[in-house]
Amino acid sequence: MSEDLSIRVRNELYKRKMKHAELAQMLEISAPYLSDILNGKRTGPRAQEHVKHIKKILGIK
Structure with a gap:
């Protein structure tokens, strides 16, 4: 996963108050x-x- 996408995933998790787990x-x-x-x-x-599913779940393009 690119660093940029990784950061966006982490930001989305933070915004949603969602944990990694x-x-x-x-x-x-x-x-x-x-x-x-x-x-x-x-x-x-x-x-x-899994990356495709992560993007779909979090609404990341």
């Missing part, structure tokens, strides 16, 4: 795995699918 639960993944995606440590096809 809540977003992870919505995606049905673990919080550490979500953190790895946001920090660019996971970039494979499965992680990219």
